[in-house]
Amino acid sequence: MTTVDMPTPAHRSGLEGVPAVGDGVTQTKKDFTSGSEVRWCPGCGDYAILAAIQGFMPELGIRRENVVCISGIGCAARFPYYLDTYGMHSIHGRAPAIATGLAASRPDLHVLVATGDGDALSIGGNHLVHALRRNVNLTILLFNNRIYGLTKGQYSPTSEVGKVTKSTPAGSVDAPFNPVSLALGAEATFVARTLDSDRKHLTSVLRAAVEHRGASLVEIYQNCPIFNDDAYQVLKDREAGEARLIRMEHGEPLVFGPESDRRAVVPSSRGAGVEVVAAADAADRAVVHDVHTEDPTLAFALSRLDDPQMAHVPIGVFRDVDRPAYDDLVRDQVTAAREAAGGPATDGDLADLLAGNDTWSIA
């Protein structure tokens, strides 16, 4: 088998090719709000996420008719109905596959995928990892509430071991996925985590995700008030959260916690990963965060700091590196084939194709 060298395009924005609104036109949150009545349960974390996105989209300055939101099945999957853009509420787990076909055929669209922990990591796990591996130019919002909501309360692939649910009365024996670790293992070029309740953080992470060209996976910790209430309460509580959340910023040392209990992320003394020590003991060993490093080892090590007890939870961007987007490469090959042949195919070219090179004539 042979391989050929593929081009390595320069850094491009995730929105390159998507038409901007005309001069002097300003879009508002209202432009992105559809008339559909929102039907999530009272107190659902999805409301905050929707409000943040409806408020954030106008800032991008792109035409809303060039925005498409594709979802699968689940509570999160109702998302497209509430955005006044183009949208498709598809079938369980398949949104990344459908979005891949759309993105590959339309360079002028900004394609969002709205999914949940069951949709993306259980029934649709295969499509998610392949969309990440290919690096399709998609912004994937993974609403992780660690439970199946729409089917009324079964455990999900991110539920903690021992979780008692309708389908696990004796406690779940399934080991959960860490979505960030999974995405990094799937060769994702952009991986981030944020919280439904932290509008400012959510918006800043989304901005980076949209700007990234290729697949961006944003895990959003989201509360399900009905079936898994307060799953993230220890992070949302001001004091408890401050002690646990590691707010990662590119180029900054990973130091966190209240002044009384300042902590630092340092290279592990026991292995290849990282660990958390008292800042006073860290001296100058605190790891400086670097989202652009090619080697995903640091990002992976940081993702492993999180555990179901949520003693230390990194949020922000784990990884943001340049790699050609699949859909760009696919289109480039079509363009190159056309250019090599002297332009788009004519009727004569089609006739030549049909004839092949082994014809005979009968008079």
Place this chain on the structure above:
Amino acid sequence: MTTKSVQRLDRVVIRFAGDSGDGMQLTGDRFTAETAALGNDLATFPSFPAEIRAPAGTLAGVSSFQLHFADHDVLTPGDQPDVLVAMNPAALRANVGDLPRGGVVIVDSDSFSKRNLAKVGYTTSPLEDDSLSSFQVHDLPLTSMTAKALEEFGLSRKDAERSKNMFALGLLSWLYDRPTEGTERFVRAKFASKPDILEANLAAFRAGWAFGETTEAFAVRYEVAPAEHEPGTYRNVTGNVALAYGLVAAAHRSGLGLLLGSYPITPASDILHTLSGLKRFGITTIQAEDEIAGVGAALGAAFGGSIGVTTTSGPGLALKSETISLAVSLELPLVVIDVQRGGPSTGLPTKTEQADLLQAMFGRNGESPVPVIAPSSPVDCFATAMEAVRIATTYRTPVLLLSDGYLANGSEPWRLPSVDDLPAMDVDFATVPNATSDDGTPAFRPYLRDPDTLARPWAVPGTPGLEHRIGGLEKADVTGEISYDPDNHETMVRLRASRIDGIEVPPLEVEDPDGGAQVLVLGWGSTYGPIAAAVRTARAAGLSVARAHLRHLNPLPQNTGDVLRRYERVLVPEMNSGQLALLLRARYLIDITGYNRVRGMPLGAAEIDEAIRKLAQEDSTVEGQR
């Protein structure tokens, strides 16, 4: 040089058979190309194992290629070979049973070693006992003659022996007086980067020809005159390539991009291979992570305004069901191609069958009708692919196209159509709002239908003012909003059905030469050739038989019921257990006689002819027509 007498034949069926590694498909392809160049009509039937390289010399590893060529029009690759070329004992053992008495057997005697004989259960060599006495046997040391012819090239014995198929091709080309320029050209192109192998193959090919000319073994040489063809330019084409070209032609005529999402599966993969090399025609191919993603990508592209296509075989169609059902709900164009193979489950991957008809019709949850069409010959795959795109884009619906393994790999001459004569493919997208909202502002209603076709507007992302959301939840008529209203659901179920039932399809044409037949033979798909050949034979024997063939399985042509009722008896031959028969009985309350075989093989003309005669005998009114 001896002088050979020349005998004219009107038709010949040759089967080349050997080990999977012996190059029998290549040999058959080349002989076919020579035969096409000479102007015979022809049909081919390649048959090979699912294993890429089964253990050498075993029955499991036998690969064959059958070619029927004639000075008149050919409808099938032939039931029985007149000539069997067997490169080893396994090939002989696996195929000799198909040969009629008096048939010609050409074997490579070098391969009839004790070990090779034992591998396939021969206790004595069939070349030495009298088990082949009813055939004309030519046992020729093809391997050693090839090796001798290539001595001067200094190749390893293994490399030299590898050219024995070219020696056999040369010999057969001489025997049937085939033109050789095409094969020489082909060898030069194929081995351009390996001059040693190139020269060795040419030398082996020429040595085979020269051997035929000089040997005493063949006293007679045969000629099959060119067939009468309609004037035009011809090429030989397989069903899979014709199908791929039909898709390209549809995309070209419509001016739309085409995106194929596909996962490799036998016997459909060649469509993916062919399309992946045609990027300059605006074709995008995605080799997806699985069957579901393949159809998902196609549907995503369709949402974006491209022609979305997915290709598969039966097991893959099962996996795609849920997405096809989504496309039924979304009312978006989608072309789904199922190149059928033997089932259930993995079944017979390299063998043909027509047993996915009911899966295509009904293999989805809920009431999800889709149009189903089937090509009747390798060449017809071209027009049928264009028809699939026409229906999909006109009526905004997934379309199922049922090809099969026999059509996919079989080939026949194709009179090239003029591009100007190809059907037009005009597709219009919605560009402006189609309604007014209560407050008087323009609004877009994604499920407001065209009154003629009942198709909804195809409004693609990027169109300002037409932003809308669609999905698999039931939608309200006209507005497309989510609706759980009972009456609305029933309305939508009926609308979706009416839209498919109302697809315009041409009437079923009946061939009933004397107009007095009592028996109708009705087929669909790849049984066209053997049915037509069988009906021809029955008519030659004095029977009055009518024949018709369905391309559109759903909706059926409007006159189908009338046609069926016109005949006393209806015979439906199928490579399944009676799936079309079931549909026709249910739909028209007419009794159908099935002729059903599921051997992974195309139906033979002779067996259908026998079924026709049996039916005619049962029906004295038909006897009376003689």
